[in-house]
Amino acid sequence: MIQRIRGTNDVLGDDAQAYAALEATSRRILERAGYARIETPTFEATELFARGVGASTDIVQKEMYTISEDGITLRPEGTAPVCRAYLEHGMHKLPQPVKLWYLSSFFRRERPQKGRYRQFWQVGLEAIGSDDPAVDAEAILLLAELLEAVNARGLRLRLSSLGTPATRAEYRAELQRYLRANEDALSEEVRNRIDLNPLRAFDADHPGTRRVMEGAPLLLDRLSAEDREHFEAVKGMLDAAGIAYEIDPTLVRGLDYYTRTVFEFTSDALGAQSGVGGGGRYDGLIEEIGGPHTPGMGWAAGVERMLLASQAPATAPPPLTLYVGYAKPEYRADAFRLAADARRAGHTARVELGGRSVKGQAKQADRAGALYLAMLGDEGVSLRDMQTGEQRDVEPDTVMHHIRGNIL
Numbered sequence: 182m183i184q185r186i187r188g189t190n191d192v193l194g195d196d197a198q199a200y201a202a203l204e205a206t207s208r209r210i211l212e213r214a215g216y217a218r219i220e221t222p223t224f225e226a227t228e229l230f231a232r233g234v235g236a237s238t239d240i241v242q243k244e245m246y247t248i249s250e251d252g253i254t255l256r257p258e259g260t261a262p263v264c265r266a267y268l269e270h271g272m273h274k275l276p277q278p279v280k281l282w283y284l285s286s287f288f289r290r291e292r293p294q295k296g297r298y299r300q301f302w303q304v305g306l307e308a309i310g311s312d313d314p315a316v317d318a319e320a321i322l323l324l325a326e327l328l329e330a331v332n333a334r335g336l337r338l339r340l341s342s343l344g345t346p347a348t349r350a351e352y353r354a355e356l357q358r359y360l361r362a363n364e365d366a367l368s369e370e371v372r373n374r375i376d377l378n379p380l381r382a383f384d385a386d387h388p389g390t391r392r393v394m395e396g397a398p399l400l401l402d403r404l405s406a407e408d409r410e411h412f413e414a415v416k417g418m419l420d421a422a423g424i425a426y427e428i429d430p431t432l433v434r435g436l437d438y439y440t441r442t443v444f445e446f447t448s449d450a451l452g453a454q455s456g457v458g459g460g461g462r463y464d465g466l467i468e469e470i471g472g473p474h475t476p477g478m479g480w481a482a483g484v485e486r487m488l489l490a491s492q493a494p495a496t497a498p499p500p501l502t503l504y505v506g507y508a509k510p511e512y513r514a515d516a517f518r519l520a521a522d523a524r525r526a527g528h529t530a531r532v533e534l535g536g537r538s539v540k541g542q543a544k545q546a547d548r549a550g551a552l553y554l555a556m557l558g559d560e561g562v563s564l565r566d567m568q569t570g571e572q573r574d575v576e577p578d579t580v581m582h583h584i585r586g587n588i589l
């Protein structure tokens with residue numbers, strides 16, 4: 182027996198309904214705010230992610246599915262591809278910001294566990310071409326609205342600002358000096374990453390490291406006046422929109438390219454993998470992948486995690502109006518056509534596909550929850566109201582007329 186690859190999922194039954202409902206909800210909320218759908222390819226040049234996600238990130242260092250001989254990688258995230266598309270299609274000529282949303286699957290070679298998969302789905306948005314703090318606030322608000330619409334439970338929104346690259350570089354050096362001065366108390370992993378990614382020290386669980394980090398300098402205290410003003414404006418708009426958030430000066434997102442605003446929604450209904458969605462501003466990314474300086478802001482939220490955190494009941498498929506059966510094989514083509522005609526006229530209809538006996542077909546129509554059963558035979562069409570049991574012979578081309586008028 183060949184089984185699916187560990188860390189991947191088949192989406193079927195209620196899950197498939199829930200995915201479809203989430204897509205419809207996302208479209209409604211995001212398109213209402215002027216975001217247009219974009220789909221980028223499933224794989225891209227490896228270089229795009231190496232530069233656009235960042236060489237020191239876990240994603241690039243150990244989680245990418247790369248086919249080296251072709252120089253391609255299965256997309257591990259959506260921001261770099263959308264920025265690539267923005268450049269490739271000259272979208273800087275459109276009114277800015279260009280607002281795009283996606284719902285796609287992504288691939289990361291992570292250790293699979295509940296809520297963490299090797300192929301997973303994200304809904305996300307990117308607003309490219311404006312550094313207005315209203316872009317940040319609107320993006321955060323839209324994710325809050327989406328999470329509310331899917332009834333995600335136990336939500337927390339953490340918010341911070343990472344400043345600009347220059348501030349970050351200075352702060353980074355200061356933090357590195359601080360970590361080196363306290364090297365003895367740090368975990369080996371953190372010590373090994375002082376040069377590469379000192380900010381990750383804030384994420385450590387190691388008790389010694391945590392004690393050191395309690396006294397560490399904070400980037401939020403080092404922001405330039407301009408960046409502080411930008412952050413204050415974002416907060417002011419979130420306050421005006423009634424969005425509750427906590428300032429978390431240690432919030433570090435996994436990707437290298439974030440500048441200024443960063444945020445993350447977590448859910449306490451999720452256990453260890455508590456991140457539902459997050460994002461931030463990435464004013465340096467487009468330059469990183471070869472374009473002109475262009476500000477951008479975006480987020481991505483895990484579809485599986487949103488559904489795990491939500492209490493939305495599965496939406497039922499539309500009820501079946503008509504089941505079409507046939508008493509003899511020679512009426513099979515007519516039955517097939519009747520069902521097709523009914524669907525074309527906008528009804529839900531199915532034709533017998535299992536070669537069952539007449540009795541078996543009636544049972545199958547009942548099991549499928551059909552409102553009517555049309556049985557084709559020597560006498561023409563016998564139409565039965567499955568709820569009342571009433572039955573009568575009708576002309577083949579009046580079946581839908583009888584059903585619509587409910588005149589049996």
Ligand code: AMP
Pocket residue numbers: 258289291296297298299300301302303435456457458459460481482483484485486487
């Ligand atoms: P990221 O792109 O890492 O910022 O992740 C954004 C969101 O995508 C997270 O908050 C999760 O909800 C979801 N996510 C990220 N990685 C995975 C994964 N391996 N499996 C399932 N969901 C994921």
